[in-house]
Amino acid sequence: MSKKHILHGFLVAAFLVLLFGVGLSQPILDIVQGERPQVLEVFSAPPTEKNLRAYEKEMEDTSTIVQTVRPYMQYAHFLGLKDLGKDVLAGRDGWYFYKPDVQFLIEPWSGQEQVLAAIRAFHDTLAAQGIQLLVVPAPGKPSIYPEKFSARVQPGHGAVSRHSREMLARLVEAGVDCVDLFTLFEQNSATTSLYLKQDTHWSPEGMRLAAQEVAADLQRRGWVTKGAVKYMFKPVTIERHGDVLRMARSPQILAAIPPESTTCKQVVREDTGQPYEDSADSDVLVLGDSFLRIYERDEPHAAGFTAHLAQQLGMPLTTIINDGGASTLVRQELSRKPQLLQNKKVVVWEFVERDLRFGTEGWQVVPL
Amino acid sequence: MxxxxxxxxxxxxxxxxxxxxxxxxxxxxxxxxxxxxxxxxxxxxxxxxxxxxxxxxxxxxxxxxxxxxxxxxxxxxxxxxxxxxxxxxxxxxxxxxxxxxxxxxxxxxxxxxxxxxxxxxxxxxxxxxxxxxxxxxxxxxxxxxxxxxxxxxxxxxxxxxxxxxxxxxxxxxxxxxxxxxxxxxxTHTLEKFASGILLFILGFAKKIILANTAGQVASAVFAAEGPGVMDAWFGAAAYAFQIYFDFSAYSDMAIGLGRMFGFEIIKNFNAPYLSDSITDFWRRWHISLSTFLRDYLYIPLGGNQKGSRRTYVNLAIVMLLGGLWHGANWTFIVWGAYHGALLAFERWRGKHSVYERFPRPFRIAITFVLVLFSWVLFRADTISEAGRYFAAMFGLMDPQPGSALLAGEIYTQGRLALMLVCGLLAVQPLQAYDWAKEVTWGKVAMVLPLFGLALATMFVEAFNPFLYFQF
Structure with a gap:
């Protein structure tokens, strides 16, 4: 056998061992684990385009070799390229951003009419039942801290959230009452860190500022009279990796970056000492997304937006929370639970600004 | 698949x-x-x-x-x-x-x-x-x-x-x-099979490591509402790299696979970004299409045998139809017309560009810029979008408030480094097709780790389309 033959044979063998090795390892593993080899699933459904795509995706997502290699490779990408995967963008000074938040600010958006129609329809339906609606778009992190994402943004930059501001203006023009957190946050962003570095969401301080503003707005308008329930604060420090970092799906990355430490103020009833709890009988219904979930239903619990809004208003509130679903899903849930609107005077509707464009199920008109 | x-x-x-x-x-x-x-x-x-x-x-x-x-x-x-x-x-x-x-x-x-x-x-x-x-x-x-x-x-x-x-x-x-x-x-020989593997791996790595990264930059910039001047040029260059490394990678993989099954498939690219005129570009870019159009359309139309005026018309027709072949959109028609006009102009000058007396690096650079403009037409979804992009390239558009953020997305260390690698590889003359003809231990030692790296990268990437699938 000539030297050339050995060389060619080596390359061919190495290539084939890799292809066959990976290809065969999965069905063998499946069989060893007592399962039907996933590769045979292709015969379990008609070969339609949809079924084939689903099969292909499932095969890649559940492959042991892919699942084993992916986190390490993502970590290598992070170390070498500061790349954290398709959903995450690395900013400056240890700040990380959720890509759709940034996309919403950079890219054109033409869905204003649909959003306006959905919000107006909801407003009018509630008004017909004598219920006030207060719309609270939550600024995305890059709207308030663009300089933490791009060095090109200088301190004292102008507003970058054009779409949201225009939407707010159009809503107000259409007679929908709104809270402008954009201006408020921009005024306070230099002195207080209003967002978590590793997370898409606001910090406890940002959340509290929003809750105070909404409470003050509701009282200013005379829609809510302060209740008699007394709450007090209990400081709780939590340490966690933010959701943006966790989106990279690499434990190695999480191990390399220290978790963010945050001190929350858990809201506790003065009379019972129990953490804040929602009440279905409240005058106020709060709809929203994960900006309401954080600190409230996540640890430390009872320390999120609704708890702080309740503390400000002196009464427990009713809530419907759906991650990423504040555009339509929360209203659909409300339409399935009409009893939640009984005795309500006010609905507060929070949604993050990126959901103007990316909200799950878009902006449908939902009959109540 | x-x-x-x-x-x-x-x-x-x-x-x-x-x-x-x-x-x-x-x-x-x-x-x-x-x-x-x-x-x-x-x-x-x-x-x-x-x-x-x-x-x-x-x-x-x-x-x-x-x-x-x-x-x-x-x-x-x-x-x-x-x-x-x-x-x-x-x-x-x-x-x-x-x-x-x-x-x-x-x-x-x-x-x-x-x-x-x-x-x-x-x-x-x-x-x-x-x-x-x-x-x-x-x-x-x-x-x-x-x-x-x-x-x-x-x-x-x-x-x-x-x-x-x-x-x-x-x-x-x-x-x-x-x-x-x-x-x-x-014939089916171990040598041919091994050579096919080399070419396949090079194509695969080009696609996964270079084309996809350049594609992420291009996608971000082309999707932006109002990119700045530098961003727009950077995005256009990124698309030029994406389409080259993506399409030539597909060709490399196709030729490599062909060799594994005993076939010899023709070379499709020959360092197109080293072209020093548009005429030269079309001898180096998507060679199988340009020769097809020449032999099955241009020559039957009369080629250059029916007088100079008819030659220009034939060139224009061929490039218009070539543009339309790429896609059913006015952008592709204008893209074809643009190339047709440039080719006809160079034909009028005896197949010489206006800048033929410049030193070769300048000729290459000017040709690249001319091709870059055509890629803007090729990439844009509509003519008005292309117009908007050209306006951004020449500073004729007011940057939108969010455009300052674009820099944070596209000028990361990793992307800059990979764009530099793309640029260097795009202007070097050795082509994968030729490089893979002979298998050596050195090449094997290079491509096997490269294959592993590209495979592992594929596992983390979600952005993975071949551009020419749409055509």
């Missing part, structure tokens, strides 16, 4: 190779192997949408039987009629599936001018690779008509030629007369 996918690499390809080489009695003539290739190529094609198989089978059958008539008929008019049937049927199929929606949207546009509402007659899904297999089918009947090739031995050999999976959905465009002999007789 996409080459850079788990299912192709770890299921389809191993099974295809295993079946092909273990086929009993698999020596020349290659009837059984050709039939096996036909079967797996239909699986490969049908994977994107099983219904498309019927379309390819129909096109194949029409061209095969027309070819048979052309080859056997003794009367010239019969031969010509069969050729016309083949051409009309093939182009009608292409026209309907590829251009009907374009036609419908333009009718709607015109109706709108007269106050009428849009029309919605049909909703046609573009079958993957139709532009490629229709052209390949046409080369068969035309080559037989010109007596440049004998007809295929049987339907299966011809169907295997049309559907040969390595080049089926994104080329190179194979001409029947350049490959028909390989369906009768081809």
């Amino acid at each position: 996409v080459f850079s996918s788990y299912i192709f690499l770890f299921c389809f390809l191993p099974l295809a190779l295993l079946g092909y080489y273990l086929l009993p009695g698999s020596t020349t003539p290659h009837g059984k192997r050709n039939f096996f290739l036909l079967c797996i190529s239909y699986v490969f094609y049908g994977w994107s949408n099983p219904w498309f198989i019927l379309l390819m089978l129909t096109a194949t059958a029409i061209n095969y039987f027309c070819g048979k008539v052309i080859a056997t008929a003794s009367v010239e008019s019969t031969r010509k009629t069969a050729l016309v049937v083949s051409i009309v049927a093939s182009l009608s199929m292409l026209g309907f599936f590829k251009y009907f929606m374009f036609f419908q949207s333009n009718v709607s546009l015109v109706m709108g001018l007269f106050g009428a509402g849009p029309v919605h007659w049909l909703n046609i899904v573009l079958p993957v690779g139709i532009s490629f297999f229709v052209f390949q089918g046409l080369t068969y009947t035309i080559d037989i008509y010109r007596r440049e090739s004998p007809p295929a031995r049987n339907f299966f050999d011809f169907a295997a030629f049309v559907s040969l999976f390595p080049h089926l959905v994104a080329g190179p465009i194979l001409r029947y007369n350049t490959i028909e002999s390989q369906f009768r007789d081809r």
Whole structure:
């Protein structure tokens, strides 16, 4: 056998061992684990385009070799390229951003009419039942801290959230009452860190500022009279990796970056000492997304937006929370639970600004 | 099915190779192997949408039987009629599936001018690779008509030629007369197989590591509402790299796969960004398309044999149709017209560019910029979007408030480094096709880790389209 033959044979063998090795390892593993080899699933459904795509995706997502290699490779990408995967963008000074938040600010958006129609329809339906609606778009992190994402943004930059501001203006023009957190946050962003570095969401301080503003707005308008329930604060420090970092799906990355430490103020009833709890009988219904979930239903619990809004208003509130679903899903849930609107005077509707464009199920008109 | 996918690499390809080489009695003539290739190529094609198989089978059958008539008929008019049937049927199929929606949207546009509402007659899904297999089918009947090739031995050999999976959905465009002999007789050697592996791995790495990264930059900039001047140029350059590394990678992988199955497929790229004129560019870019257009359109139109004015017209027609071949959109037509105009202008100057007296690096740079403008047309979804992008490139558009954020997304250390690598590789003369001809230990030591790296990168990437699949 000539030297050339050995060389060619080596390359061919190495290539084939890799292809066959990976290809065969999965069905063998499946069989060893007592399962039907996933590769045979292709015969379990008609070969339609949809079924084939689903099969292909499932095969890649559940492959042991892919699942084993992916986190390490993502970590290598992070170390070498500061790349954290398709959903995450690395900013400056240890700040990380959720890509759709940034996309919403950079890219054109033409869905204003649909959003306006959905919000107006909801407003009018509630008004017909004598219920006030207060719309609270939550600024995305890059709207308030663009300089933490791009060095090109200088301190004292102008507003970058054009779409949201225009939407707010159009809503107000259409007679929908709104809270402008954009201006408020921009005024306070230099002195207080209003967002978590590793997370898409606001910090406890940002959340509290929003809750105070909404409470003050509701009282200013005379829609809510302060209740008699007394709450007090209990400081709780939590340490966690933010959701943006966790989106990279690499434990190695999480191990390399220290978790963010945050001190929350858990809201506790003065009379019972129990953490804040929602009440279905409240005058106020709060709809929203994960900006309401954080600190409230996540640890430390009872320390999120609704708890702080309740503390400000002196009464427990009713809530419907759906991650990423504040555009339509929360209203659909409300339409399935009409009893939640009984005795309500006010609905507060929070949604993050990126959901103007990316909200799950878009902006449908939902009959109540 | 996409080459850079788990299912192709770890299921389809191993099974295809295993079946092909273990086929009993698999020596020349290659009837059984050709039939096996036909079967797996239909699986490969049908994977994107099983219904498309019927379309390819129909096109194949029409061209095969027309070819048979052309080859056997003794009367010239019969031969010509069969050729016309083949051409009309093939182009009608292409026209309907590829251009009907374009036609419908333009009718709607015109109706709108007269106050009428849009029309919605049909909703046609573009079958993957139709532009490629229709052209390949046409080369068969035309080559037989010109007596440049004998007809295929049987339907299966011809169907295997049309559907040969390595080049089926994104080329190179194979001409029947350049490959028909390989369906009768081809060699399978360890050396050829190893060389195919080298080329396949290089293509795969180019696609996964370079093209996809450049594509992320290009996508971010082209999607931006108001990119700054520097961002717009950077985005256009990123797209130039993306389309080159993506398409040439596909060609490398196709040629590499072809070698693994014993075929020699023609070279499709030859350092196009080293071109020093537009004429030179079209000798180096998508060579299989430009030679197809030359031999099957430009020359039949009269080429340069009917006077200079007719030559310019022919060039313009060829490039317009070449543009339209790429996609049913005014952007592609304008792209073709732009290249046609530049080619005609250079032809008027005796195939010399205006800047031919500049030093070669300057000629290359100017040609690259001219090509860059054409990529903006190619990438934009509409003419107005292209106009907006050009305005951004020349600072004629007010940056939008969010555009300052774009810098944070595109000028990361990693992306800058990979864009630099793209730039350096794009302007070096050694092509993967030539590099992979000879296998050495050094090359093996380089490509195997590269393959591992590219595979691992594929596992973390979500952005993985081949650009030419849409054509």
